[in-house]
Amino acid sequence: MSDIMRPIPFAQLMDWILTENAEKGSIFGIRKIVRHEGGAEPIFAEKIETPFGPAAGPNSQLAQNIVASYVAGARFFELKTVQVMDGEELSKCVAKPCIVAEDECYNCEWSTELEVPQAMSEYIKAWWACKLLARELGLGDPDGFVFNMSVGYDLEGIKSPKVDAYIEGMKDASGTAVWAECLEWANANLDRFQNVDADFVNSVSPHVSASVTESTLHGCPPDEIERIATYLITEKGLNTYIKCNPTLLGYDYARERLDGLGFDYIVFDDKHFREDLQWADAVPMFERLIKLTSERGLSFGVKLTNTFPVDVTRKELPSEEMYMSGRSLFPLTIHLARKISEEFDGKLRISYSGGADAQNIKGLYGAGIWPITMATTVLKPGGYERFSQIAHVLEGVERKSDVDVAAVAALDESVATDHKYAKPIKPAPAHKLDWPLPLTNCFTSPCRNGCPIEQDIPAYLAAVDEGRLADALAIIAERNALPFITGNLCPHPCGTKCMRAFYEPEGAAIRASKLKAARGGIDELLATIKAEGAQAVPGAEGKNVAVIGGGPAGLACAFFLTRAGAKVTIFERKESLGGVARHIIPAFRISDEDIDRDVELCRAFGAEVKLGVEVTDVAELKADGYTDVVVCTGAWAPGHVGLEYGDEIDVLDFLAAAKSGLDLSALGTDVVIVGAGNTAMDAARVAKRLPGVQNVRIVYRRTKRYMPADEEELAEALSEGVELCELLAPKGVADGVLTCDVMELGEPDESGRRSPVATGKTLEVPATAVICAVGEKIEDGIYEAAGVQTDRRGRPAGCETGVEGVWAAGDCRRGPARFVDAIADAQEVARKMCGVDFSKYAAANVRAGHESDCYERKGDLRLGCAGCQKSSGCLGCATVCEACCDVCPNRANVSITVPGLAQHQVVHVDGMCNECGNCAVFCPWSGRPFKDKLTLFWSAEDMGNSTNQGFLAQPDGSFLVRLASGTGAYDVDDASCGLPEEVRLTIKAVRDSYAYLLAK
Incomplete structure (x- = not known):
């Protein structure tokens, strides 16, 4: 199977870490490496520098996942759950893909897909790697982090020799083979370190974990839950949390709260609410377990909460039931936290995981809720580097030993008024581009490609952020003749493609930045136009164009055509220009002053205007010497409700x-x-x-x-x-x-x-x-008189109407549509009539040399600070995308620099991927990076089990390469070997500069 993960030997793991850090300044792609200097606080008999980390799940399954979390600032690691069913047996039960985190998160996997001994090895390797990195890179106290085991799901399975060996090995790893492997490597490679010596290596504690979270599947009886906890406390001597299910709240409460927040489309019945642990059983159980741990000098707490089981109804995942988490889980989890803290007067420790992120973690921690573990937020673009921001958010927040009941109640009550927890009224439009994912050179501007006029959005946002408003407006006006109208009124379809929308629902400030540039740069742009004149295009020579209609489409046509050197006259039947924007759109949405500025811009290259003139016959204009006529009359004919009686x-x-x-x-x-x-x-x-x-x-x-x-x-x-x-x-x-x-x-x-x-x-x-208001219709008089054929809705075939010299743009071409669509039509008319090229600023969307700026923005949510709001929030996807790298829990998608290619390239590492599908959710293309990107294989067996295009190193130094055209062995040093150049150079770069990616 191609979804099998191959754990990395410790030697390769450390070589990867040390080499990447030395050469690239990053570790598993994490550039925002966090160093803690403020000391550590006690937890159990251990201590942690920060009270957060990855939840038991995809981000704590492999050694590299844990290391990535650690270097990004996490210090509490809830390791992925182990159970008696594991490896291939478990993998067969997990439908793939198994994660979709586009908004709220859903998954259909629940515990490690590795075999239990493999899982233990991964955790011990991660323990060693974090210890070594803490000392070598000065990341903080080498003893300032905690590994928390998670086991399930029944007592018999937990007592099995396999799981028992895991628990004992985590309590004391000194007798394990993997411990010996790590210790031997560290002592043999002291010369690779500056700050790690033999004394430190030999002092590393083998006591990897002294705490456990009991994970209970839905339906586990209360007496079984208590038996497991009692066993873990009394027989294994572990500080113990019990993971509680949100079903403790009862079906009616859960349904009412989710419905009230707009999550009414999430389907579930009362089955789990009836079968799961009940409140009446939970409270006395918790009281007994508190007493039991206290008698043994251990700690007891509850973990809030497990994921929430819901039905698959929209083909979200290939299963019948899935588990919900993320922002839709927060309203349930925080209410359960309130209920428990009130019941126990804040004395029961609460470990939290249910929609926590940078926006609410300060409130949770300030209320005495900790440790806090997360999965959904780091499964989104920014990935593990979201932890880096969280580490800084929590700096200086006082840690409380008890839960502040009033503070938790306030958090619970704030849900009703915080838009973060409310689902938008309407489902979000599809964010993906309707294009296949390229094998190479895939960085793109999804916002630009989602815009009907392909506005050079990253280029102008960068100019606005730098205060160059006139430059920004020049970029905008290259493709957009109506920056004021669109700056006020455009429904910004570009925003549905914006990667920033996965950080905050509003995305980058695209429209607002456009209006800012328009108002701040218009005078300078008009002065430049006056000084420089038209940008003559050979195809415009001799063109004398009549534009019928002075609305947005007509104005845009006049702007593009006169800029190209054509002569243009606008005929408008009303006494002022602006069309719907002027005469229909209410003044509280756009002012006449803003419309006037667009009119001024569109006339700046010399378009003539005849007001109060209604044209009904194209032939008359042709007879007057106009070479072309563009119909831009809008859609003013009324629609009808179709009432059986009465007036409308x-x-x-x-x-x-x-x-x-x-x-x-x-x-x-x-x-x-x-x-x-x-x-x-x-x-x-x-x-x-x-x-x-x-x-x-x-x-x-x-x-x-x-x-x-x-x-x-x-x-x-x-x-x-x-x-x-x-x-x-x-x-x-x-x-x-x-x-x-x-x-x-x-x-x-x-x-x-x-x-x-x-x-x-x-x-x-x-x-x-x-x-x-059910849709206006197109007036057909002009088309009929000109001999233009129209469809049943009165629309011509397109901007080229089929009649020589007669064109159409705007609503009279499409039916009622957006202003940006009218501008797109005007572009098409100018392109086809005169050969106008609108790509002047296309290259400026890629900001070579500004990659570090893009990396700096990754992972940071806009938290309302004044400084954050001064910028557009643009992530610069055309310069650095790497969304698939960000969101991969296993770090299986790797971005590399390839000499000879302008873009970084993404290489997919097959042996680190379990095909969870998360990268496919966030890739802006209609593709799946884990299937569609150039794949590095570690073995012939894995390559044979996959259909991906990719490569495998051969013993003789060549590479076996499989592409759509076939499979063969190639010498990548030979430029004439027959491989596509992008593929050849990428494989060569992996060999020469990223050899740690190759199997040893």
């Missing part, structure tokens, strides 16, 4: 009337908006502001999760008091009442969208006026 008001007529200040008192007290797009949200918010209007309701036949409106637009409307009436389909309005069919959602289609189905019931909604 067109939303554009309503918004135009409201913006022009007309008297709308005839609307009455109760206004109903039918529709669920952004225009409907605008109408609702405008209506809410009108004198005399008391209630504004949006009627929608589906639920809010399926609304086309942007999340922020819906949220604004709801925050202003607009009422959302879901699952209602309007029938007719009469006598101040809108009668609606009551709907329900049917079964999901292949896309997951559930169509509404009538229930046969009706509901009456007060309605003195009904405004229709």
Whole structure:
């Protein structure tokens, strides 16, 4: 199987660590190495410098995982659970991929996939590596960290010779073969150290662990839980935690709390709540165990909490049940912490793991809850280096011996108002690009590639962050003719692709930075345009273009074409330019002053304007000498609800009337908006502001999760008091009442969208006026007169309409769409009509020489500090991506520098991968790095068991290389060997500069 992990011998492990640190300044990719200088605090009979680390899970399974956590600042390690079922037997039970941590985390694995003796070896190797690194690199007290065992799941299995040998070997490893291996290597390699000597090596304690967390599967009877704990305390002499399940809270509480936070789509029944440990049994058990450990001079505590079992309903993982963790688990875990701390007056030790991260750990620790272990946060981009930030967050926080009951209660109560724990109203759009993952050279700008105009986002964000606003605006304006309109109103589809959105939901400040650049740089840019003039393009010579419509599409066409040297005249039937942005969008969303600046920019290269002129016949313009005509008339024809009776008001007529200040008192007290797009949200918010209007309701036949409106637009409307009436389909309005069919959602289609189905019931909604906002239509007069063929929705074939010299852009080409789509159409017109190239700043997205800046940002959440908010938050993915490297618990994806290639390359190390799938979740491409990246194999057997394209070192110095084209042996020093150059150079770099990656 290609998912088998091959533990690294201690010699190779240490060679990797020491060589990488000496040559690259990193350890297993961790550059933010944390050094503790403040001393260590007692825990059990040991001590820890910081009270946090990885939870028992994917981040504490292999030696390199633990080392990565240690150098990033962690000092409490809850080792992955061992049980009597292990190795191949267990692996067959774990469906792969087994982790998806895109938002809240789900997994379907529960204990180490290694054999139990292998697991012990990994932990002992990690113990030695951390001791040596502590002394050699001055990372802190070599005795300032703790390894906490985790065992499960029944007493018979824990008493088995295999698990018993593990427990005894961890208590005293001196008699184990792996201890001898580590000790021998350390003494034989003292010359590789500056600060480690023989005395230190021989003083390393073999007592690897003196504590244990009892892990109980759901359904474990309370008497079995107590028997296990009693055995671990009395027979094994271990400080003991019992891992509690969130099911202790009861089904009703869990369902109500998750529903209230927007996690109503998470499916579970009351099975585990009935079968798991009950509160009435837990409290007296804990009291007995507290007494038992006290009598033996040991410590007892509870671990909060286990993951939460839920059903697989959306093909999240290839199993029927999965385990939930992360931010959706925090509201349950913190409430259970409150309940337990109140019951025991803060005297029962609480070890915490349930959605902890940099944003809440200070509050948890300050409340006396520690140690704190984490998995979900370090499974996200930034990975283990999120621990580095957490180490600094906790600096100076006073450690408490008891739990502060009031502080825990406050944390619990804060959940209801903290947006961090609330699921967005609507599901997040897909973040992946719809392109296959390249074998090499994969660093890209997902935000740029997710933008309809491929705005050079990393380039302009860097300029804004450096205060170069005019430079930033020049970059923006190369592709975007409307920086003010888009800076205010763009729904920023780029943001759904932004890697920063995996740190904080809002992602990088892309739109806000654009507006900042526009307002700060417009005067200088206009002066530059005036001084330098058009950027003449040969294809524009002799072009005399008529643009029909002075809205966003028409303005953008005029800007791009006149900049290229074409002559352009805009014909606008109204008395001012700006289209929907000017005449429809409410002033509280964009000011006339901002629209004026975009108009000024679009006319800066000399576009002429004729206002108050309506064009109905393209032939007349051609007869007047225009070589090309671009139709940019928008979509102004009204849509219709289709009421069976009663009148409806067109939303554009309503918004135009409201913006022009007309008297709308005839609307009455109760206004109903039918529709669920952004225009409907605008109408609702405008209506809410009108004198005399008391209630504004949006009627929608589906639920809010399926609304086309942007999340922020819906949220604004709801925050202003607009009422959302879901699952209602309007029938007719009469006598101040809108009668609606009551709907329900049917079964999901292949896309997951559930169509509404009538229930046969009706509901009456007060309605003195009904405004229709269900999609405007395209006026077809100009197309018909020009002989342009259109589809059933009135749309031409594309920007090239099929009629020579007649073009289309904007809503009259697509139907109602976003402003950025209108600009994309204008780009296409300019590209195809005149050969305009918009790639002037494309290379500036990659900031060669600024890699260190990108690495510095990795792992750091924006915690609200003033300094954090001054920057855009851009991670610089085009310069350094490495998301797949960040999120790999096992460090199986490695970024290397390849001489001769501009980008770093990602190499996948097969022997370190168990195909958990986490890297596939976060890769911006539609690919799976653990399958699709160039793979380094350690053996012919593993290469034969895999289908990956990759390479294997041969005894004669050549490499066996498998690519899509076939398999062969190659001399990578021979430039003419036949390998693609990127592949050849990458393999050569591994051999020459990263030999520690190769099997010894």
